[in-house]
Structure formats: C-alpha cells, structure tokens
Amino acid sequence: MLKYIAKRVLVTIPVLIGIVFLIFVMLSVVPGDPLTVMMGERVKVDVIERLSVTMHLNDPWYVRFGWYLWDALHGDFGTSYKLSRSVSSLIANAFPKTLLLAVTAAVLSWIIGIPAGILSAVKKNSLVDHLFMGVALCGVSIPAFSVGMLLQNVFNGILPVSGFASPRHLILPAMVLGWNAAGTIARLTRSSLLEVLEDDYIRTARAKGLAPLPVILGHALKNSLLPVITMMAIQISSLLSGAVITETLFSIPGIGRLTVDAINGRDMPLLQGTVIFTTAVIIAGNLVADILYCVVDPRIRVEGGK
Amino acid sequence: MKKYLSFFLAGVMAAAMLGGCGSAFDDGSSPTSAAGDSSAAQTQAAGQGETAQAPAGNTVQQGDNMIHIPSKNEFPTVDCQKNTEFYVVPLNIYDRLVECEMVDGVATIVPSLASTWDISDDGLVYTFHLRDDVTFHNGIKFTADDVVYTIERMMDPATAAMNTDFFSMIKGANAMLEGEADGVEGVKALDDYTVEITLEVPFGPFLANLATPSCSIYSREATEAAGDQFGIDPAVTVGTGPFKMADWVLNDRITLVRYDDYFKGPAKADGLQIIQVPDENTQKLMYENGELDVVDLSSSNSQLPYFMGNDAYKDNLVTGPEAGQYFYAFNQDMKPMDDVRVRKAISMAIDRQTILDQMYNGAGHVVNSMLPDGILGSYDAQEIPYDPEGARALLAEAGYGDGCELEIWQMTDNPDALAINQVVQSMLNEVGFKVSIKQIDEAAYYAERKEGRIGMTRAVWWGDFNDPDNFLYTFFTQRNTKARSINHKNTDVYQWLEDARAMIDEDERMALYQKIDTTMVQEEAAVFPLFQMDHIVVVQDWVKGFEVPWNGWTDTSYYKVSIER
Numbered sequence: 001m002l003k004y005i006a007k008r009v010l011v012t013i014p015v016l017i018g019i020v021f022l023i024f025v026m027l028s029v030v031p032g033d034p035l036t037v038m039m040g041e042r043v044k045v046d047v048i049e050r051l052s053v054t055m056h057l058n059d060p061w062y063v064r065f066g067w068y069l070w071d072a073l074h075g076d077f078g079t080s081y082k083l084s085r086s087v088s089s090l091i092a093n094a095f096p097k098t099l100l101l102a103v104t105a106a107v108l109s110w111i112i113g114i115p116a117g118i119l120s121a122v123k124k125n126s127l128v129d130h131l132f133m134g135v136a137l138c139g140v141s142i143p144a145f146s147v148g149m150l151l152q153n154v155f156n157g158i159l160p161v162s163g164f165a166s167p168r169h170l171i172l173p174a175m176v177l178g179w180n181a182a183g184t185i186a187r188l189t190r191s192s193l194l195e196v197l198e199d200d201y202i203r204t205a206r207a208k209g210l211a212p213l214p215v216i217l218g219h220a221l222k223n224s225l226l227p228v229i230t231m232m233a234i235q236i237s238s239l240l241s242g243a244v245i246t247e248t249l250f251s252i253p254g255i256g257r258l259t260v261d262a263i264n265g266r267d268m269p270l271l272q273g274t275v276i277f278t279t280a281v282i283i284a285g286n287l288v289a290d291i292l293y294c295v296v297d298p299r300i301r302v303e304g305g306k
Numbered sequence: 307m308k309k310y311l312s313f314f315l316a317g318v319m320a321a322a323m324l325g326g327c328g329s330a331f332d333d334g335s336s337p338t339s340a341a342g343d344s345s346a347a348q349t350q351a352a353g354q355g356e357t358a359q360a361p362a363g364n365t366v367q368q369g370d371n372m373i374h375i376p377s378k379n380e381f382p383t384v385d386c387q388k389n390t391e392f393y394v395v396p397l398n399i400y401d402r403l404v405e406c407e408m409v410d411g412v413a414t415i416v417p418s419l420a421s422t423w424d425i426s427d428d429g430l431v432y433t434f435h436l437r438d439d440v441t442f443h444n445g446i447k448f449t450a451d452d453v454v455y456t457i458e459r460m461m462d463p464a465t466a467a468m469n470t471d472f473f474s475m476i477k478g479a480n481a482m483l484e485g486e487a488d489g490v491e492g493v494k495a496l497d498d499y500t501v502e503i504t505l506e507v508p509f510g511p512f513l514a515n516l517a518t519p520s521c522s523i524y525s526r527e528a529t530e531a532a533g534d535q536f537g538i539d540p541a542v543t544v545g546t547g548p549f550k551m552a553d554w555v556l557n558d559r560i561t562l563v564r565y566d567d568y569f570k571g572p573a574k575a576d577g578l579q580i581i582q583v584p585d586e587n588t589q590k591l592m593y594e595n596g597e598l599d600v601v602d603l604s605s606s607n608s609q610l611p612y613f614m615g616n617d618a619y620k621d622n623l624v625t626g627p628e629a630g631q632y633f634y635a636f637n638q639d640m641k642p643m644d645d646v647r648v649r650k651a652i653s654m655a656i657d658r659q660t661i662l663d664q665m666y667n668g669a670g671h672v673v674n675s676m677l678p679d680g681i682l683g684s685y686d687a688q689e690i691p692y693d694p695e696g697a698r699a700l701l702a703e704a705g706y707g708d709g710c711e712l713e714i715w716q717m718t719d720n721p722d723a724l725a726i727n728q729v730v731q732s733m734l735n736e737v738g739f740k741v742s743i744k745q746i747d748e749a750a751y752y753a754e755r756k757e758g759r760i761g762m763t764r765a766v767w768w769g770d771f772n773d774p775d776n777f778l779y780t781f782f783t784q785r786n787t788k789a790r791s792i793n794h795k796n797t798d799v800y801q802w803l804e805d806a807r808a809m810i811d812e813d814e815r816m817a818l819y820q821k822i823d824t825t826m827v828q829e830e831a832a833v834f835p836l837f838q839m840d841h842i843v844v845v846q847d848w849v850k851g852f853e854v855p856w857n858g859w860t861d862t863s864y865y866k867v868s869i870e871r
Contacts, residue, residue, distance in 0.1 A: 032749025036756050038382065039468065041767070042390040043756055045789045047468050050483075054466055082382045083556070084538055093556060149587060157595045162588050163558065163581070251583045253557030261380070266749045 012283045019279050028061040034081040034266045078269030087273035098254035102239035104174040109181035117189025139183025148176045148249040162251040173250045181235050189228050196224040230289050237285030241278040371576040371869050375600045376583040380557050385537025386519050387460050387467040393519040394861040400522030400545035413772045413856040415513050429508030429810040436499040440569045442525045443550040450495035455526035457493045469520035475509045507808045510815050511773035518770050548573040548865040574868035599849050602860040603842045613844050625840045626854025630768030631678045632836040639793040647704040649831035653690050655697040655737040662837050670839035675823050676777050678838045683774035683816045697737045711740045713761040718745045758788040769857050774819040779803050794832045
C-alpha cells in the first residue's frame with residue numbers, strides 16, 4: 001500500500017506543473033492586463049505604458065513562466081499585483097478561514113446526513129423517508145445564495161450575518177454549505193444502503209433467521225459506506241477550494257473570494273498561487289479517499305490498490 | 307476493527323483541526339496584518355500617549371463611538387500615489403496643501419497644510435506658506451521638506467506611481483520620471499515653512515489639482531523608513547490627518563483611530579472602521595441591525611429602491627449633487643457611428659427625462675454638456691431635444707432608412723448598465739435602429755476600450771478636481787480620445803485643450819472650455835450626456851454632521867462626523 005501511495009503522490013507533481021502551464025498560457029491569450037484593470041475608469045495611458053515595462057508584463061510568456069517556476073521551486077510564489085503582498089502570505093491568511101468553514105460544514109453534514117440516509121433507507125417509502133429526502137432534495141437543488149439570503153434575513157440580529165470574528169459567525173454560512181452537503185450525503189447513503197440491502201448475502205442472512213434489523217444493518221452498512229466515504233472526501237475537497245458565493249454573501253475573507261478577485265483583476269501571481277493551492281488540496285482529498293478505500297475494503301488492499 | 311479505528315482517527319483529526327483553527331477567527335488578539343509583524347502594529351498604535359484605542363477585537367461593538375462604514379472591494383494599498391480609485395483612507399489619514407470644500411453651497415479651495423499662497427503674475431510660480439503647528443502621527447513635525455519629498459517620490463521611477471500626472475506639470479518633474487534627473491527642479495523648500503513650486507507652463511487648475519487625494523503629503527522620514535510597506539503596514543503608514551491607521555485585516559476590515567494632535571482639532575469620533583462587505587444586501591442587513599452607521603446607496607444601488615421607498619428612512623437619507631455625469635460615448639471608428647447624423651439621431655431618440663424619472667426615482671437632472679453643474683466653467687448648454695421623428699429623418703438622410711445596426715457594449719455582471727441599455731435599446735429600435743447589447747468581462751472591457759475598440763457604451767465620470775480641464779482633457783485630447791474609444795478627429799479641439807491649460811486669464815480659459823464642450827457635444831455629438839445624479843447616502847439616527855462631499859464621491863473625510871446616541 002505504501003508503494004501505491006508513493007506512486008500517487010509522485011504523479012501529482014507533473015499534474016501541478018501542467019496546471020500552472022495551462023493557466024499561464026490562457027492568461028496570456030485573454031485580453032486585459034492587470035494595470036488597465038486596476039486603473040479602470042481612471043485610465044492613464046502613459047502610466048500603463050511605463051509600468052508595463054517595469055512589471056515585465058510585455059515579456060513573452062515563456063520567459064515569465066520560466067521565472068515563475070524557478071521562484072516557485074524556491075518557495076516564492078510571487079507578489080500579488082493588486083494587493084502588493086506576498087501570495088503565500090495571502091493564501092496563508094485566507095485558507096484557515098475556508099478550512100474552518102469547510103470542516104464545520106462537512107462534519108455537520110455527515111452527522112445529519114448519514115443517519116438521515118440510513119433511516120430513510122430502513123423506513124423506505126414511509127413518511128420519514130419522504131420528509132428526509134424532500135429536505136435533502138431542497139438542500140441539493142436550492143442555490144447557495146438563495147439559502148444564504150433567506151437565512152440572513154430570518155436571523156439578522158440574532159446571529160451574525162457578516163464577517164468571521166467569532167465562532168458564532170460560523171453558524172449561518174456553515175448551515176448554507178452544510179445543507180447542500182448533507183442533502184447529497186443523505187441521498188447517497190440511502191441509495192447505497194438500499195442497494196446493499198437487496199444483495200443476496202443479506203437475504204441469506206435474513207433467511208437464516210439472523211438477528212433483527214440492527215445487526216443486519218451493521219453488516220449492510222459497512223459495505224454500503226464505500227461510495228459515501230468517497231463522496232465525503234470529495235466534498236471536503238470541493239468545500240476547501242472555497243465556496244465563493246457563501247464567502248461573498250457572508251463577507252468571509254476566505255480562499256474562494258481571493259481566487260475570484262484574482263481572476264477579475266487579472267492578478268496573475270495571486271491567481272497562479274490560488275489555483276496551484278486549490279489543485280493540491282483537491283488532489284490530496286482524492287488521495288485520502290483512495291487510502292480510506294483501501295483501509296475500509298480488504299478486497300482493494302489485497303489486490304494491491306489497483 | 308481497523309475500519310472503526312480509521313473513522314475514529316478521522317474524527318480526532320477533525321477535532322484537532324477545529325481546535326487549531328480557533329486562531330482563524332479574527333478576534334483581534336492576533337491581527338493578520340500582512341507584513342506579519344502583528345505585535346508591532348498593536349504597540350505602535352497604542353503608543354503616542356493618546357486616548358483613542360482600537361476597540362477590543364474586531365467585532366462591531368454597537369454603542370461605541372466609532373463610525374462603521376462598508377466597502378465592497380478591498381483596497382490595494384493606502385498609498386495614494388499607487389492607487390487611482392480607493393481614496394477613503396487617504397482622505398482620512400493624510401492632508402493636502404489645500405482642500406476643496408463646500409462653502410455656502412459653492413465648491414471652494416480652502417487652506418489646509420498651506421495657510422496662504424502667492425501666485426506670480428505669469429502663473430508659473432506658486433509660493434506656499436505652510437502651517438508650523440502640524441505633526442505627523444508619529445510625532446514628527448511637518449515641514450516644507452516633506453512637500454519636496456512627496457513630489458519627488460511621486461516622480462521617482464522607482465516608486466512606480468500611478469498618479470504621476472498630478473505633479474507632471476511641475477518644472478523638471480518629467481525629467482525625473484524619465485530618469486534624467488535626481489530631483490524635481492521646480493519644487494524648492496525656501497525655508498522650513500515655505501515651499502516654492504514652479505510650473506513648466508501655466509496650469510490654471512493647479513491649485514484645484516493639489517486638493518485631490520493623490521496629492522496627499524507624506525513625511526520624508528517615516529515614508530522612507532517604511533520602504534515598500536508604506537501604505538500596507540499600519541504600523542509604518544503615517545500622515546497628518548485626523549485619523550491614523552491602527553489595524554488592517556486584509557479582506558476583512560481597516561480600523562482608523564482618532565489622532566488627538568490633529569492641527570484642526572481632534573475629530574469627534576473615536577475612529578473609523580471600514581468593513582469589507584462585498585454583498586449589497588448584506589450591507590443593508592448590517593445597517594438594519596446597527597452594525598453599519600453609514601451606507602452609500604449610490605454605490606450599493608441595488609438597495610436604493612428599498613431605502614427610498616420606505617418612509618421609515620425618510621429622515622435618514624442625505625443627498626448631494628455628484629460633480630460628474632453619466633453619458634453615452636460613441637466610437638467614431640466604428641460604423642455607423644462614424645457619421646455625425648447617426649450620432650445625433652441616437653441622441654434625439656432617447657428620452658432622458660423619462661429614464662431618469664422611471665429608473666432613478668428622478669434623483670438627478672438631465673444635462674446637455676460635459677461640464678456638470680457646480681463645476682467651475684459649467685454653463686447653460688443648449689438642450690438636446692427628444693425628437694424621435696427628427697431622429698428617424700436624420701437616419702434616413704444618412705442612408706440608413708432601412709434600418710441601422712448598432713452595438714452597445716457593456717461589462718458583464720453590471721445590472722445597472724444592462725437595465726439602462728435595454729431601455730435605450732428599445733427607444734432606439736423604435737426609430738429604426740437594430741440594437742444588440744454586447745457584454746464582455748471587466749478586464750476585457752477596459753483592455754479593449756484602451757485600444758479604442760469598444761462600441762457605443764454608457765460611461766460615467768466624476769471629477770478628480772474642480773476644473774473643466776479634468777472633464778474635457780480626459781476625453782478629447784488626441785491620446786485620450788483613443789483611450790476612451792471615442793476617437794474623434796477634431797484637431798482644433800486637440801490643440802485648444804493644450805492651449806487652455808496654459809491660459810492665465812480665467813474668463814478666457816472658461817470661454818475656451820465652453821467652446822470645446824459645445825463643439826464636442828452639440829456640434830459633433832461625440833458623446834451624449836445623460837444626467838447628473840444626486841448622491842444618496844443613508845445614515846443612522848445617531849450619526850451627526852455627515853454631508854456629501856463637494857464632488858459627490860462615496861469616499862469622503864469623516865472628520866466632522868460624530869456619533870451621538
């Protein structure tokens with residue numbers, strides 16, 4: 001298994017380089033340089049001309065790419081054009097907030113979603129099932145900004161609607177993200193469990209007169225959780241890349257907002273930094289999912305993790 | 307067993323992360339000022355022996371004596387030599403030699419760091435007599451040398467300043483910018499409190515120009531010591547203004563506290579806190595629960611109907627005219643706008659008064675010139691008529707009797723622009739145009755516009771300083787007309803704009819500007835002025851002394867504002 005993990009980790013390096021390269025090329029082609037964007041309405045042509053030379057904005061992309069890669073290998077991810085601060089410090093400040101929000105929302109969604117899914121599967125087609133699945137469907141379908149604005153309007157004055165100054169500020173945004181995540185997890189748990197409950201070996205166990213539902217549930221549950229685990233890891237990954245809409249609505253200075261601001265401002269160094277970082281996070285998340293898979297399912301472990 | 311172990315471990319990891327992430331909260335105990343030197347920021351701000359302290363933690367404490375205002379975008383830096391748009395912090399932590407203020411309803415240049423000044427008869431030499439009782443936030447006295455430093459810093463190529471055009475008319479300034487000189491020849495400290503500035507050629511708007519935030523005066527000693535952290539690290543960013551920087555949590559909030567030794571007397575409020583709230587609806591909610599004291603509705607204008615339509619807020623609205631206007635710019639390098647008849651037809655087909663009344667609650671007035679009311683040099687321009695039949699006739703005369711295809715360009719994600727463009731589209735289609743609206747993203751829009759390549763577009767311009775030069779030079783010189791995608795070809799106007807800058811006789815100068823305006827707007831219809839809007843701000847009952855500034859900007863000084871609960 002260690003070999004498997006090592007192989008997977010090594011593969012990420014060319015993936016990261018490839019992504020950096022792609023972004024570089026795309027941003028060279030797309031119109032709009034950072035200076036023009038920064039000056040906006042108050043554009044001064046001669047200033048732009050002068051500063052473009054100073055900032056090496058007119059150098060060919062492969063020259064800039066080469067320098068960028070060289071600096072990155074030394075841990076220097078450049079300085080944001082717009083915010084004049086080191087990219088690594090900007091990400092280091094923004095990421096913990098997104099991390100906290102993501103983990104809270106994820107854990108919340110698992111605590112609520114998995115039991116809800118189990119209950120729905122066990123009491124299939126009952127009122128409980130329909131109720132839970134209805135709520136789950138809403139969570140999955142209603143867009144984040146609608147849920148967010150609704151919660152803001154309802155709880156304004158009772159819970160903080162903006163900023164990130166205390167644990168109380170986490171509640172509403174985590175609810176927004178958590179509802180969506182919980183909905184997905186609940187539906188997946190339910191369908192996965194239902195599928196396993198139909199399997200032959202469960203029927204056999206029942207036929208043999210094996211102990212009542214809870215025990216069978218213990219058998220069935222273990223086997224049905226595989227896709228759920230995968231989904232949990234993927235959810236954490238996607239939450240960690242930053243829920244832009246939620247962060248904007250609730251004024252949370254996380255990495256989602258940082259990335260979008262970088263895109264809008266053509267802030268190349270910052271954009272490169274956030275994209276690399278986010279890619280690394282997603283790859284890590286998927287890697288964790290794969291490892292957990294190995295751990296949980298002996299068949300995969302025995303076959304050497306293929 | 308192993309499976310349960312792994313789940314247990316995962317749970318423990320999650321708990322550990324949560325615990326560790328407690329520090330992610332901006333509770334003020336570990337301010338994340340990006341320089342990383344958080345402790346220095348706190349001690350520096352707490353020094354100087356003044357009484358105003360940053361509030362404990364970054365939570366808004368309702369009932370405190372701080373003014374809380376929102377901002378939708380983070381500021382790149384508060385060094386106003388390097389930023390062209392975000393001036394609320396510079397207006398509160400720095401001063402300029404002179405200021406522009408409303409005195410008896412007229413925008414007037416008033417003394418600030420300079421108490422009096424003399425101008426030579428040829429308009430070339432300005433001698434400023436400076437106050438001797440001004441100190442910077444770190445206690446250093448302000449002297450004439452700081453003025454010299456400020457100007458030279460702006461023109462120093464190493465600074466990479468974006469606002470060099472505010473000092474470039476000074477003799478020797480461009481030479482320094484080009485690297486041909488080590489200093490600016492035209493600025494000299496005659497003694498500690500007298501500074502003499504000599505211009506290359508006379509420049510009528512020079513004084514008005516010095517009142518803009520980009521001309522804020524810096525301390526040589528402190529700014530040099532701060533290096534590239536000036537404007538970024540609160541601990542080293544000092545000015546002479548009524549407030550000083552205490553803390554800056556990036557993308558979250560900036561906190562300014564009162565500077566008790568301010569030369570005009572200490573401000574009434576304890577401080578000013580600018581909170582990043584990118585969503586306008588969230589700003590409204592925070593206003594309603596008391597977390598925000600002042601919300602600028604002209605900037606967060608999706609909330610305008612809510613506040614204007616609600617009687618409960620009638621007494622909370624503060625209005626003032628904006629020294630600027632909305633207009634449509636035509637691109638004479640693109641068909642069909644290369645034909646003046648088509649441009650005039652467009653102008654005649656649009657019913658501006660109805661748009662103003664229906665879409666903007668009538669909060670403003672229609673204008674017919676590029677010189678808005680309240681600006682030096684504004685005059686009663688001839689009304690551009692609303693005449694759809696006349697428009698149709700002109701269109702036919704220009705050869706487009708069968709229909710005329712026209713593109714209106716705008717930025718994506720701009721619902722205001724879209725709303726008015728759609729109305730204009732339907733008005734134009736009535737007289738025989740076939741209008742399509744093209745949306746491109748912000749960066750592309752500015753990039754294309756700079757190259758002179760965008761189509762008809764709604765634009766807005768608010769004055770930097772109180773002078774017609776700022777309104778006309780910006781759009782109609784040879785270089786700028788391309789950068790604004792107007793592309794007019796009138797070489798006389800190019801020349802007149804340069805001539806006017808050097809004129810000494812004010813009446814003659816104003817007359818020339820009016821001629822330029824009449825030529826561009828009335829005769830050539832290079833642009834189509836729409837309206838001058840009222841700037842509307844909603845303030846809480848406990849906020850006293852708030853007025854919209856002379857230019858109708860969102861960014862303003864809060865020196866005279868107090869909180870009285």
